[in-house]
Amino acid sequence: MENERAKAAQRTTRLHLGMEAMETLRQVEEFPDNPLAMGYFYKLFQKMFTGDSMLPENKQIIATMCVQVPDELIYATGAVPFRLCSGAYAYDQIGAEFMPAKSCPVVRATSGMLNINEEIWGDKLSSVVIPTTCDQKKKAAEQIGDWSYNVYSLEMPSSKESDAARFYWQESVKQFALDLQKITGRKITRKNVKKAIAKKSEAGQLYRKLHELRMSDSPVILGKDMLLVTNAFFMDDIDNWIPAVTKLLAELQERSSEKITVSGRNAPRVLLTGSPPVFPNIKVPILVEQSGAVIVADEVCSSSRLLYDAVAYDEEILNDMIPAIADRYLKPCTCPCLSPNNDRKRKLVEMVKDFKVDGVVYQAFSGCLPYEMEQMQIAKVLEEAGIPMLYVETDYSPEDQGQLSTRIEAFIESIKMRKRKRKGGIASAAGRL
């Protein structure tokens, strides 16, 4: 009886998941002039969310959460990283059955996903690595450990300022490297770490090129597409991801030289920050771009924070390469679980300048306290910089769509007005001359 019910729940969840993904993809593809090379990513998500299993076949999988688990070490063992952080409402609802009502939807959905897929995934995931980032992830890790998963809690400091914190994290990552060898049964050597760093660096370079392309005055790619590209990195095979992005980049560069843009020249340029938009929950970015704005940059852990930073080691010995990898995941990190987090403020202000941003959209998932609380500091910094910011509190349910779209549209309209006024101001000033 119990088993029957579980089976039924699995079936309905999968059905809901597929519907949700297809609906998001429909909205994504509805935009005119999508780059042809995006087809790979649309298909990838369709396959992942409507197929039998999301997990890669015939590979040893090390599942991860957050952005602090060093991919390089996982690649070095020959296993593949698979980032779990879920954006699915279908899984969120499963998680809501056993998690507090006010918990964060990312943690709820991820736990729900692991819960409902326990039977199959329990064997397929060699380990579930969860860094000790925010309180909810930490507690979820304990809970997930009670199920049939091999949970590895990767100890991370709650600050990155002191040398002590840095050394602590380096030791933690070194231990992780040692334990990974046990989990995977394969040795981490100088040679394969070097290769792994090079591979991740190749992906990072591609990302940076896309990132910089978005600085141009005439945007060639919409934010919703960028998010799909980076989201795909969560679970796609890096060897497929790299050629797909290379192709996309080539197409975009061609578009750029032909001066083809995805939006009008005067479309408001928006920077997206806050809680991570993860497919299929990219409703806020979609609403922003449906309102006629274009997201030219993002500062979220599901996109820029995932791929931007680069490893640089000094000496080719494991004792230098592994700490170098560790540093890459802590020092430039701007996750609000770190305190203080002044680097995030500085980064946002700098991005506003570099990307000629007209307004910032700050998304916080209700229940995600670090982002909710940090909002006040960010709002202050942006106000000082004279950049309007819209703070939206949302979750994975589609119910707030109407209310959200009203607020977002109003915000985008106000930016347009501002832009027009500024332009008009310049024009009239010029007229007077």
Next chain:
Amino acid sequence: MNKLKRAVNRSDISRFRFCFQIVSFVLLIYGGYLAINIGDQLPTFACVFDDARGGSCYLMGFQHQMSTPFDRMFTGRGIGILMGLMTFAGFFILLNKAWCGYVCPLGTIQDWITKIRTKTGIRYSTYSAPTFNKLKVIKYALLVLLILIPMGIGNSIAGLPKLSHDFAVPFCMICPGRTVLPLFNGDISQLAIDFSSIPKMVFSSLGLLITGIFFTGAFVKKRFICLFCPMSALHYIFSRASLLRLTKNADKCTRCGNCYRACDVGIRAIADDLEHKNIVKGDCMMCLKCVEVCPEEKCLQVSFVGLPIFESTEEGFFKRTTGKQNGK
């Protein structure tokens, strides 16, 4: 021009430095054979005890001058002292701290030892920032001593009796340059304890001890001895006036710490200082490895007389790192 700039920014400065160091080393250690003498006030350890040197370290003459009695310091001899200091400063402001990173033979030897260690796969040690901050004060104390002790020879300070001439050039006596550099000319005579008087015995024993520490230290910690170098302390007084500058644009900095990792001396401020534009700190040797490993566009910049000559660029960063990753 832009092409040249791009080529420089993509270049491997460390390799350039390696070659530059060899040339400087040969020039300073063997230059005498070619009758080369760059000058006697060099802001680097061109050791006077090496007979074939191509120039001389300023510190020896400086210590001698400091033993001038006070009343004579304000006569013609004072002008000599001032001229010496100005020549030293003149040399120094040309290259700033790069005298340490590119020219100093003792620094070069330490870098070679590091290369040997890397080949063996043995890891290096680092100081934590608080320890580093405590230790870096020592060189200033040494600088004060190398001025005060010679002064005590020519003068009676605070009513104390004058020191004997056995206290002359106290820093040279303990400097590893004196013991190590002549070795490259086959002169092992400095590797001895001088028993002629108690001060000489103490100083020369200390010298040998420090020589031992120099070699072992360099093997364990990159540029170990530089943290205690009074020459470096003396440099820093003139550093701000230098023509060669290393500056940081804090807005571009993500504080990723790559520069701090690469820093052989271990200067944390290079990554964390977001206030000062001039980022040359007292212990910096301007090896410019920090610029090499910075992936942010124009975050770190080297300029000569205001003209940018080498900048951190994303392109350069990835070119160098992928070169390394492909085993070049």
